[in-house]
Amino acid sequence: MSRFNHTLGVHAGREDLRELGVHALPVDLSTTYPLQDLGTGTASLDALVAGQAEADNPVYARLFNPTVSRFEKALARLESAEAAVGFASGMAALTAIVLATQERGRDIVAVRPIYGTSDHLLDSGLLGNRVTWTRADRVGEAISDDTAFVLIETPANPTLELVDIADVVRQAGDVPVVVDSTFATPVLQQPLELGAAMVLHSATKFLGGHGDVIAGAVACSESMAAGLRQVRVATGALMHPWAAYLLHRSLPTLKLRVERAQQTAVDLAERLAGHPAVERVFYPGRNDPAQHSLLERQMSGGGCILAFEPKGGYRTACRVMREVSLMTPAVSLGSVDTLIQHPAGLTHRVVSEQGRASGGIGDGLLRLSVGLEEADDLWADLTSALRAARPAPTGPSSCAGPLPGAYPSALKTA
Numbered sequence: 001m002s003r004f005n006h007t008l009g010v011h012a013g014r015e016d017l018r019e020l021g022v023h024a025l026p027v028d029l030s031t032t033y034p035l036q037d038l039g040t041g042t043a044s045l046d047a048l049v050a051g052q053a054e055a056d057n058p059v060y061a062r063l064f065n066p067t068v069s070r071f072e073k074a075l076a077r078l079e080s081a082e083a084a085v086g087f088a089s090g091m092a093a094l095t096a097i098v099l100a101t102q103e104r105g106r107d108i109v110a111v112r113p114i115y116g117t118s119d120h121l122l123d124s125g126l127l128g129n130r131v132t133w134t135r136a137d138r139v140g141e142a143i144s145d146d147t148a149f150v151l152i153e154t155p156a157n158p159t160l161e162l163v164d165i166a167d168v169v170r171q172a173g174d175v176p177v178v179v180d181s182t183f184a185t186p187v188l189q190q191p192l193e194l195g196a197a198m199v200l201h202s203a204t205k206f207l208g209g210h211g212d213v214i215a216g217a218v219a220c221s222e223s224m225a226a227g228l229r230q231v232r233v234a235t236g237a238l239m240h241p242w243a244a245y246l247l248h249r250s251l252p253t254l255k256l257r258v259e260r261a262q263q264t265a266v267d268l269a270e271r272l273a274g275h276p277a278v279e280r281v282f283y284p285g286r287n288d289p290a291q292h293s294l295l296e297r298q299m300s301g302g303g304c305i306l307a308f309e310p311k312g313g314y315r316t317a318c319r320v321m322r323e324v325s326l327m328t329p330a331v332s333l334g335s336v337d338t339l340i341q342h343p344a345g346l347t348h349r350v351v352s353e354q355g356r357a358s359g360g361i362g363d364g365l366l367r368l369s370v371g372l373e374e375a376d377d378l379w380a381d382l383t384s385a386l387r388a389a390r391p392a393p394t395g396p397s398s399c400a401g402p403l404p405g406a407y408p409s410a411l412k413t414a
Helices: 006-011 038-049 066-078 090-100 116-124 136-142 165-172 222-235 241-273 289-298 313-323 353-358 375-389
Strands: 083-087 107-111 130-134 147-153 177-180 198-202 216-220 278-282 305-310 339-341 366-369
Touching (some): 006 066, 038 222, 066 216, 066 241, 083 090, 083 222, 083 241, 090 116, 090 198, 090 222, 107 116, 107 136, 116 147, 130 136, 136 147, 241 278, 241 305, 313 375
Parallel strands (some): 107 147
Antiparallel strands (some): 083 216, 198 216, 278 305, 339 366
16 A cells, blocks of 8 residues: 655655745756865765765766755655665666676566566576566565565556565565566555565656656665665766656656546546457456455555457557557557557567566557546547457558567577
């Protein structure tokens, strides 16, 4: 469950604005900072390179930026965490977690499905890691002396499957559990309170909320944050200050946006389930009593993402994407407008066919990120597209035939 409330969302990270004499968030775009004296500069550089949260002098923007720091403190409060660390993207954040935990081991235990590029990065071994894929109820069996951490995503991308965080933590013992909570946001879910060690966000999505910023973030203990900062300093993966400003500016409306879009997502899931051209609908807690019970224990709502399989498989799904006019056919999610995309052909194209199959990602699956439009308008767009997509044409088109073969991975090292 979540303790997020509107007051916290509005005021987190803004507590000192009155003292500063400003109402809007300040933005610091400096790349370098004047030194009071060399000794202070040297001591500050040493502290920041070692992973300290701040120092007497920022020295250089790759080491520290006050606008980024302000957003990090706000997010930490929203996630009930000691600290948060901002990155240039969600993938930069995951990369930092992999690199920062390698002293524990090189094996990562992960549960599919997760975001496609996260899957691809772990499976490639590019960062010197190995990955053991397992089911959520078999995590304990998959852990070895060389396990660095356990990675789960809940709700899962793109099937909306829920993973019992507390149970995975119990199975993992002293091995850290990392939860990608991008779909839930701190509005709907608080993984740290359930025992997780780190919460991973693609901040590009709901935290940004307007489709105009790329960023990632990790909320965790201060000791873990120090290791992540060390990686960030060395790799140059710092979140840009303008991105941090846009993210922080969006936090006061996060709860409003999530709850409003969630209402429409529930409505559309119900309507799609009754449509004769739809084979199956995926929404948290919808199709399984055990999942519904977990939803009630772990979250304060099912969120703003749903998925569905139209009858006719890949060709029909392809046609639906082509025929929508109000919705935007595009990857990403969490924006104020509704996006529709085809995971097997786009976000999860980089996952092996076996990996997609084990994660329940069919060739006909479509994922919908519901925005703030009126539910009736979105439904009219969907029903029109479904009507136009059936029957699927047999002549030449970009939708003819099955989904093209395996993605030619440039990352695979084995």
